[in-house]
Amino acid sequence: MPTTSTGSSTQLIENEDGHEHGLSRKATMLGMIAVSAEGVCRRYGRRWALVDVSFEVPEATVVMVAGRNGSGKSTLLRTLATAIRPDRGTVRILGRHSQDERDEVRETIALLDHYTHLYEPLTALENLDIVARFLGKNRSREALLALLEEVGLADRAEDPIGTFSAGMRKRLAIARVLQQEARVVLLDEPYGDLDPPGFLLVDGILERLRASGATVLMATHLLQRGRALCSRALVLESGRLVYSGAASEMPGAAANIAGFAEGA
Amino acid sequence: MNGILAALRKDLLLTWRGRLQIVAVFAFGAAALLLFSFAIGPDSSALRQHAAGFLWLAMLLASTLSLAESFERELEERALTGLLLLPVSAAVLYYGKAIANLIQLALVGVLLVPVMVILYDAGTLRLLPLLGVIVLGAAGLSAPGTLYAAMTAQARARQALLPLLLFPLVVPVLLAAVKATSLLVLGDPMGQIRPWATLLAAFAVIHLSLCGLLFGRVVDEG
Numbered sequence: 001m002p003t004t005s006t007g008s009s010t011q012l013i014e015n016e017d018g019h020e021h022g023l024s025r026k027a028t029m030l031g032m033i034a035v036s037a038e039g040v041c042r043r044y045g046r047r048w049a050l051v052d053v054s055f056e057v058p059e060a061t062v063v064m065v066a067g068r069n070g071s072g073k074s075t076l077l078r079t080l081a082t083a084i085r086p087d088r089g090t091v092r093i094l095g096r097h098s099q100d101e102r103d104e105v106r107e108t109i110a111l112l113d114h115y116t117h118l119y120e121p122l123t124a125l126e127n128l129d130i131v132a133r134f135l136g137k138n139r140s141r142e143a144l145l146a147l148l149e150e151v152g153l154a155d156r157a158e159d160p161i162g163t164f165s166a167g168m169r170k171r172l173a174i175a176r177v178l179q180q181e182a183r184v185v186l187l188d189e190p191y192g193d194l195d196p197p198g199f200l201l202v203d204g205i206l207e208r209l210r211a212s213g214a215t216v217l218m219a220t221h222l223l224q225r226g227r228a229l230c231s232r233a234l235v236l237e238s239g240r241l242v243y244s245g246a247a248s249e250m251p252g253a254a255a256n257i258a259g260f261a262e263g264a
Numbered sequence: 265m266n267g268i269l270a271a272l273r274k275d276l277l278l279t280w281r282g283r284l285q286i287v288a289v290f291a292f293g294a295a296a297l298l299l300f301s302f303a304i305g306p307d308s309s310a311l312r313q314h315a316a317g318f319l320w321l322a323m324l325l326a327s328t329l330s331l332a333e334s335f336e337r338e339l340e341e342r343a344l345t346g347l348l349l350l351p352v353s354a355a356v357l358y359y360g361k362a363i364a365n366l367i368q369l370a371l372v373g374v375l376l377v378p379v380m381v382i383l384y385d386a387g388t389l390r391l392l393p394l395l396g397v398i399v400l401g402a403a404g405l406s407a408p409g410t411l412y413a414a415m416t417a418q419a420r421a422r423q424a425l426l427p428l429l430l431f432p433l434v435v436p437v438l439l440a441a442v443k444a445t446s447l448l449v450l451g452d453p454m455g456q457i458r459p460w461a462t463l464l465a466a467f468a469v470i471h472l473s474l475c476g477l478l479f480g481r482v483v484d485e486g
Binding site: 109 | 266267270271273274277278281282337340341342343345346347348349350351352353
């Protein structure tokens with residue numbers, strides 16, 4: 001367990017985000033915090049992937065999670081999604097403890113992972129049908145086709161995933177996330193593998209999620225898009241949270257830490 | 265119950281899409297039966313005597329192929345992880361897969377019976393009880409086999425690990441299944457088949473109950 005982390009990472013957040021934390025405390029009292037992490041640490045073997053990460057995200061907020069490759073973005077999202085357990089610290093989703101109340105938390109979250117979570121031998125429709133059956137949601141062919149239409153895959157509904165390109169798989173994985181109608185949506189590089197129309201598709205989906213009141217945490221390397229679409233930003237460096245605040249006011253130092261070149 | 269049906273439907277659909285695998289598993293079992301018959305030689309009485317034992321050995325060996333294969337699709341794009349992140353209990357996913365494996369293994373067993381009849385001259389007219397024994401034996405193999413296949417699915421030496429872990433555990437199932445099948449093939453003047461079948465059912469129930477509880481621990485990545 002690293003001992004020097006607490007001071008550095010938390011200090012910076014408090015300095016740069018003092019006002020927001022004040023709002024968060026009030027929001028907590030009103031029960032409006034969607035995601036909270038407190039002193040979250042996670043390691044793989046001897047390497048710490050997350051070090052004393054603490055932040056709060058109010059409901060109906062779209063948050064950009066930024067940082068260089070290997071900075072801990074995916075580990076953070078997977079920890080929030082209950083896919084992995086934190087070694088230390090506490091995660092709460094909509095007020096529920098992510099480990100003690102894991103089943104309840106899983107009813108409220110959806111994760112777009114690096115892995116698509118799809119079955120290669122099955123068709124796009126069959127993959128969505130499986131999820132619908134587990135969720136007990138509307139699984140009429142029309143409803144599933146409408147979902148595929150939304151992500152531009154309606155004409156490939158009956159094709160096995162094994163014949164899909166990486167971008168098409170990503171689109172289907174996004175449809176799978178939308179299907180869950182979760183209140184907290186965790187998107188790990190949703191623009192990855194997509195073509196320009198796919199970028200616009202994700203932009204539209206983010207807007208729609210924001211309008212529906214969902215809370216979104218999105219890991220991305222696209223600074224301008226992130227600033228335009230997200231109201232808040234979290235920046236990670238070597239597993240430490242080095243910035244938490246308004247996305248539009250992200251200081252140059254934090255942007256550099258996140259690995260952004262100006263104009264990216 | 266709806267969750268188990270959804271999981272079963274998913275696994276049967278995956279099995280159907282990879283149905284050539286069942287043919288390969290059956291061919292493997294038939295080849296094993298053929299090779300075992302060479303070991304006995306042309307003594308028809310000895311062949312009949314050992315037919316049930318070799319049938320279940322062939323099924324046991326074939327089961328390691330189908331059990332390991334049942335988790336291949338789950339790991340390709342971490343589909344199982346995706347399902348676990350839904351509000352679905354791990355036990356539900358286990359029972360769906362264990363039942364699908366049971367059906368697949370029982371089907372292979374049923375297909376191997378005619379091969380046994382031809383190679384070992386060991387037939388029986390008590391087809392329904394034989395089907396029952398095959399189903400119970402398949403349940404006794406697939407229940408712990410599904411759990412161990414999940415445990416070893418991500419290991420490098422999974423082909424060796426799965427039989428290493430599974431075989432010692434299913435020895436009682438194998439003994440009971442062989443005994444019950446022998447009684448059906450060779451005759452059952454003392455009416456001993458019922459206790460052996462009951463023993464097989466007990467093993468299946470115990471394994472299904474315990475493995476359902478343990479599956480969540482095995483597939484939890486945290």
